[in-house]
Amino acid sequence: MDWPRGVDGLCYGGDYNPEQWPEEVWDDDVALMREAGVNLVTVGVFSWACLEPKEGEFDFGWLDRVMDKLGEGGVKVDLATPTASPPPWFTLAHPDALNTRPDGTVQVHGSRDTYDVHAPAYQRASLRIASELAERYAEHPALAMWHVHNEYGSTSHSAHAERAFRGWLQAKYGSLDNLNRAWWGAFWSQRYSDWDQILAPRATQYLSNPAHALDFKRFTSDALLGHYIAQRDLLRQANPEIPITTNFVFGQWAPVDPWKWAAEVDLIAFDSYPSSPDETAERQSAMHADLSRSWAGGRPWLLMEQAAASIHSPDGAIAKSPGRMARHSMIHIGRGSKGAMFFQWRSGRGGSEQWHSALVPHAGKNTRMFREVVDFGKALPGLAQGAEEPIETDVAILWSPDSWWATGDHASLPARVDYLENVAQIHRVLRDRGVVADFVRPEGDLSNYRTVIAPSTYVLSRAAAENLRWFTAGGGRLVASYLTGAVDEHCQIWLDGYLGGLTDMFGIRVTEHLPQPAGETRALWNFGAAERFCELVELRGAQCVTQYATGQVIENQPAVTVNPFGEGEAWYVSCKLVDEAWDRLFESLELTGPGLPGVDVVDRGPWRYVVNHTDAEARIGDLVVPAGGWSVVKRSS
Structure with a gap:
């Protein structure tokens, strides 16, 4: 059309x-x-x-x-x-x-x-x-x-919403027994015995x-x-x-x-x-x-x-x-x-x-x-x-509406988590490195990507977990950060190490969540620092890339790990890294593109789009773009 x-x-x-x-x-x-x-x-x-x-x-x-x-x-x-x-x-x-x-x-x-x-x-x-x-x-x-x-x-x-909600739930769960199990209804005596008992939140x-x-x-x-x-x-x-x-x-x-x-x-x-x-x-x-x-x-x-x-x-x-x-x-x-x-x-x-x-x-x-x-x-x-030319990239970031919605209520989390900021942080660090990234849904097609990054993907369904397993085993590089796979699609905790049941793939178990005081950082050996949230990780075959240099309980414990799995590898970042630390990690993974901090560069077929947001002229290859200017040029073959 x-x-x-x-x-x-x-x-x-x-x-x-x-x-x-x-x-x-x-x-x-x-x-x-x-x-x-x-x-x-x-x-x-x-x-x-x-x-x-x-x-x-x-x-x-x-x-x-x-x-x-x-x-x-x-x-x-x-x-x-x-x-x-x-x-x-x-x-x-x-x-x-x-x-x-x-x-x-x-x-x-x-x-x-x-x-x-x-x-x-x-x-x-x-x-x-x-x-x-x-x-x-x-x-x-x-x-x-x-x-x-x-x-x-x-x-x-x-009341209109509640009637429609009950119908939606009946179609999804089929029976009250299934709903009560999914909602963990035994807690605080919240088991429902009639659909009419269910209200909108x-x-x-x-x-x-x-x-x-x-x-x-x-x-x-x-x-x-x-x-x-x-x-x-x-x-x-x-x-x-x-x-x-x-x-x-x-x-x-x-x-x-x-x-x-x-x-x-x-x-x-x-x-x-x-x-x-x-x-x-x-x-x-x-x-x-x-x-x-x-x-x-x-x-x-x-x-x-x-x-x-x-x-x-x-x-x-x-x-x-x-x-x-x-x-x-x-x-x-x-x-x-x-x-x-x-x-x-x-x-x-x-x-x-x-x-x-x-x-x-x-x-x-x-x-x-x-x-x-x-x-x-x-x-x-x-x-x-140039408008019809595709944008090609082999890097993707998981975008999970479920994780965004579920982390919006901080009272039900181990600590305050800003899912949107965690996703935005990954995107901005990649952008500063010149990388244009796609976003993908956790259950979506990952076959076009070499690297997939899962920032604090708190809700990880069974289907999404198997999708990540398939991607990694097939030769993909998965980079997940803290709290990924903490709960399933029903907000029930993945037992015995979290991680969406993928502890074998990551080669680790997360044994404890350790929220940190606001305003304090935890140094990592040769890797910058972490802030606000750390996890205690037990190695089960993974290699430790860097350790915590400071912090009660976590000092000298693994902070970033990598584990070969099938034809690919699974990286895990057990903390909220500062931007500098993410930049170092992406540098080690050779994630880089033609752009610069403050300068957007996007290649689309033979065309290059450059937007300079800085107060100084920017040189991208042979092209010089003035301060505050933009240009669309045909790349030399």
Whole structure:
């Protein structure tokens, strides 16, 4: 399927909200889009109240005119179903369709994502508005793509959710005996004797059951996916030639399993919003891009949203320096995105995100920001020729939604674990060494990789463990770090040495977890240092690569080990290494690439993409890229 339909080259544009502006602004918008080189905009994401001002009464006249104007101006439309923000009339008519928090509080209308995906009234209303849009616009010449919903992730612990959860559990476990065994129900007298006794995870007097919580996250991901599929199938029926997607977003608040969702979308669309204004923004952007490419599995993907002029950190918005918008876009394009899209086209005058940056600022076209937008738009057509070339790498990082979800509740862990930081650390150290890495699911196909790194993959199912065994025995190099394989898919501990039952493969047993005080490090012999978490390891055939030089109980004990297994080898890092120590380990494993710290270099077929984020010129081979610049060149054969 060709996507987006009718868009030549790379996509450039963003969310367009014409319903927020007087109609006389629309012609100006189209003219400015042409000036900037915009060829695709997302329309209608939050327009439900305008499209259906009263239940069952629709007003499409304004959208007809917008679609026609954009099409006549050469701008294609990614038309959204507006189900992420039900209008006030809906929530007043159906109060049972509002989200319920774990403490039982029912949220009220006044923001976005105020819906309970499990509520029958919401499901019916979602399909009704999607059906009306499909019937009216499926054949419109400006329509390039359907955009279902927006940033799925709204959870609910309502009675509707509980009924659906019980059904999901019955389908998964078949019987209460199986569920009680999987959830270790004998603990704290939590054995269930009737399905109706099972609730959504609620605020409890003390610690909750980790297996219960993990299954609810899996269930929520499946329920949200079901809402997407219902709309997708309806839209597909109206016109099978139009590609359909939804935009993924990254965060603990969005409990969706992208590996599972990826099979149901025609392309991966991702919203990238780095959370720190320093060099972490570039690191996060690169990680977001590599995750998106990996979820896509070789199929198309697109950077659907980013902020043009600012970075939204916990301390508030921080302005991007000149050229940073283009560099962030090029990180994604170099790593496989078929373009650069933004939220949003024109900065809003009111509403909760009135200060969110946009391609057209409040001050209009005669601004530094819009000049950057125009300049970048002029450069994009020349980059399209390399967009179809694959990115080849033999290094992969395991990405486990189960491990992320399960470690989010620190109370049920031996110590505080930041799974996302552990994954990000591996990615940034590899990136600083010039290595572009894929991500893979623990049960996924590993055959294309020489090295697979499993950072603190806390939840390791039996299927995933056997997958790693097969990979290593077949000649792969597995590098796993502390707490990998601590529990199985039911959050039950792997006995007799943890490690997902792979103690023979690693040639060690982990006998004790030894969390360390914050702010203290434990030196390793000739290998840097560890912090926060260490494990006591007993050698069972593995070779000790380095030992702890300091620390009670662990001094002179193995810290990093390697064990030959079949045609491959299994490495184990029994602690949280500092970046320097990971760098030394990767150096010893000869994991290196053409990039430099602060300089992204990605080779795609004959093309080389270079983005220099530093304040000094960078020399990559014969190519010199100025400070803050970027370049796409054809490599010499």
